[in-house]
Amino acid sequence: MGDRFHSQSTQLPGRAFGSVKGFTTPSTLFDEVVVAQPPLPEAAPITVSVTSSTSLGSVQEERIFTWVELDSSFVHPTNIWANSYSPVFPPVSHTPYPHRDALIVMNTHYMRQRAVGPRYVATAPTAFSNVESVRVLGSHNVLPRLTRYLGTFFRPAYGQALATRIDQLAAMAKEEPDVEQPSSDSLASLIAFLENNPTVKRPKLSIGPMGEFCAFWRADGAGEFSTRFLPNGSVRYLVKVPNSRNPNGVDRVSGDTTSDRLFDSAAIEKMTWVLSD
Amino acid sequence: MGPAIADTEEVIRYCSPMSFDDDGRCAAAFWLKTEKNEEYLSVFWLGCQVISGEDRASRIASCRAAVAAAGALRPAATGKYAVLSVGRSRSEVNRVVQRWIPFTEEAAGFPPFHAGIHDTATDELIVADVLQGSIEALVPAK
Numbered sequence: 001m002g003d004r005f006h007s008q009s010t011q012l013p014g015r016a017f018g019s020v021k022g023f024t025t026p027s028t029l030f031d032e033v034v035v036a037q038p039p040l041p042e043a044a045p046i047t048v049s050v051t052s053s054t055s056l057g058s059v060q061e062e063r064i065f066t067w068v069e070l071d072s073s074f075v076h077p078t079n080i081w082a083n084s085y086s087p088v089f090p091p092v093s094h095t096p097y098p099h100r101d102a103l104i105v106m107n108t109h110y111m112r113q114r115a116v117g118p119r120y121v122a123t124a125p126t127a128f129s130n131v132e133s134v135r136v137l138g139s140h141n142v143l144p145r146l147t148r149y150l151g152t153f154f155r156p157a158y159g160q161a162l163a164t165r166i167d168q169l170a171a172m173a174k175e176e177p178d179v180e181q182p183s184s185d186s187l188a189s190l191i192a193f194l195e196n197n198p199t200v201k202r203p204k205l206s207i208g209p210m211g212e213f214c215a216f217w218r219a220d221g222a223g224e225f226s227t228r229f230l231p232n233g234s235v236r237y238l239v240k241v242p243n244s245r246n247p248n249g250v251d252r253v254s255g256d257t258t259s260d261r262l263f264d265s266a267a268i269e270k271m272t273w274v275l276s277d
Numbered sequence: 278m279g280p281a282i283a284d285t286e287e288v289i290r291y292c293s294p295m296s297f298d299d300d301g302r303c304a305a306a307f308w309l310k311t312e313k314n315e316e317y318l319s320v321f322w323l324g325c326q327v328i329s330g331e332d333r334a335s336r337i338a339s340c341r342a343a344v345a346a347a348g349a350l351r352p353a354a355t356g357k358y359a360v361l362s363v364g365r366s367r368s369e370v371n372r373v374v375q376r377w378i379p380f381t382e383e384a385a386g387f388p389p390f391h392a393g394i395h396d397t398a399t400d401e402l403i404v405a406d407v408l409q410g411s412i413e414a415l416v417p418a419k
Contacts, residue, residue, distance in 0.1 A: 165299065172294045175353045179293055180310070207295035208305040210312055216298050226304060226402060230311065238402035252373065254402045 143170055143184050146191060155195055158202035162194075165205050166213075173207065180211035183231040187213050190229045193259040199275050200268065203227075219273035227262065235262050239271070278395060279382035284364025287333065288320040288380060288392055289340065291418055294355045303415075306359065307405035309398060317393035320361070321349075322382065325390035333360065337416055340390060347388040352418035359412045366394075366411040373407050374400050 143166070150163035166187065173181050190213045194200060203215035208228055218224040223241035230236065236256050243249030257265040268274055282288070292306035309315040321344065322328070323336040328343060330336035337358065344350050363380045371377050376396065383393040397404045 169295050172353065172355075176293055176295070176351070176356075178351050179295070182295075204299035206298040206303070206305045207293075208308050209296075209310045209315075214298070214305045216300070216302070218300065226406070228305075228308065228402065232312070236402055238406060240406065252403045252406065254400060 143182060143187065146184060146187050150191065154191070156198050156200075156202070162202060162205075169205060169207050173211075180209060182207055182213065183211040185231040185233070186211065186229045189213075189231075189233050189235070189259045190215060193229070193235075193262055196260065197263050197268070200263075201274060201276055217271070217274040222273040223271060225266070225268070225271055225274050229259065233258055235259050237262065237266050239266060278379065279384065279393075282322055282324070282363055282380040282382060282392055284362075284367065286322065286324040286363045286380075287336075287413070288322050288361050288363060288394075289337065289358040289416075290318065290320045290361060290394075291350055291352060292357045292359050292415070294353050294357075297357075302409065303357075303359065304402070304405045304409045307397070307408045308401060311398075311401075317381075317383070317395045318397060319383070320380070320392050320394060321358075322390050322392040323360075325382075325392075327389050333414075341418070343388065343390060349388050349391065350418075354419055356418035357415045358418050359409075360414040360416065361408065361411060362413055365413075366408055369411045370404055370407050374403055378404070 147163040147166050147170075150159040150166070154162075166182075170182055173179065194203075201217060203217055206214045206216070208214050210231060212231055213229050215227045215229065216224065221242065223239065226238040226240070228236040234256060235258060236254065238252060238254045240250055240252050243251050255265055262268070290306060292303045296303045296306040298305075307318060309318065321340050323333065323340060328336050329339045337360070344352075367377055367380065378394060378396045381393055381395060382389075383391050394408070397408075
């Protein structure tokens with residue numbers, strides 16, 4: 001069991017927000033509480049205190065808690081309690097910047113300790129890609145976190161349906177200890193692509209041999225678009241369309257790019273079956 | 278690479294339930310573990326002499342038992358085997374990408390019925406799509 005903390009006081013004028021999220025796996029050594037969601041009052045302080053306990057007994061766990069303010073394109077972290085071994089953090093008031101969509105308190109200590117391998121970073125970051133790239137630093141398994149994101153902040157309307165399918169695939173993975181488990185880095189890359197391209201329809205999903213998420217769009221007679229979001233941030237894709245000059249022929253084009261270039265590299269704007277009406 | 282398996286033979290490839298998308302397609306089952314430098318796609322050769330049976334169904338049943346006895350694979354309850362005709366699969370891949378991919382025995386360090394599909398890394402998504410389209414049948418792996 002890892003760390004656990006509780007939101008003690010989360011008061012906004014006239015309305016209380018907040019929820020408690022605990023830890024369930026040893027590899028998840030930090031967590032966050034969403035303390036406020038829209039509409040956030042402007043220039044109004046929010047007061048939060050945190051009690052952090054650990055089941056590790058006598059092991060002293062250093063904790064750093066951070067406010068993270070975000071909107072659709074911006075993440076602003078501010079340390080509020082740093083380098084403390086105390087399990088109790090006194091109340092702190094914080095006034096969010098104007099026009100933020102959400103305010104989160106995260107235990108960021110473990111994020112700083114863990115190293116990550118090379119990966120491509122989206123050049124058109126959203127709140128998702130920013131905040132998740134920070135979260136990924138701190139955990140080997142952020143899949144539940146990512147599916148929770150799909151059900152809350154994800155912009156396209158099919159977020160919850162996508163989360164349900166991912167949960168279904170994750171449950172299948174648990175039945176097969178010999179195969180690679182679903183990769184949270186791969187899923188983060190897929191979600192960033194979908195969020196950056198909201199005109200793209202909900203994809204069909206499967207899991208590839210490296211635990212990577214594979215997204216498919218197809219329409220009878222129109223074509224198929226298959227993608228393989230590899231854990232290192234690269235994407236392999238295949239476009240399959242009927243040959244316009246040969247009724248029995250099929251044209252196939254494959255390529256290799258990054259998630260933030262996929263839309264242009266694969267010329268998705270020409271694939272009517274991939275885009276919403 | 279071991280001896281080639283004849284075009285008249287059949288092999289089966291394990292397809293994890295996770296490799297099937299919402300439409301029941303399983304191209305992902307024919308992709309290599311790229312980041313682990315996997316050299317070939319593992320399959321089981323139904324014509325191997327240790328596999329018995331007069332027809333495909335009985336050879337698949339024999340293969341299931343041999344896989345379990347050898348501990349070669351622990352299939353999921355809803356996992357499938359994709360049945361591939363060696364000759365038809367190679368011919369289809371050659372028609373699309375203009376090369377004959379070898380199906381070979383790969384028994385060294387494995388049970389004798391273990392085999393491999395080689396040379397699928399180049400144009401991998403295309404080759405996998407063609408192999409998926411060549412599946413003769415999907416049967417329960419358990």
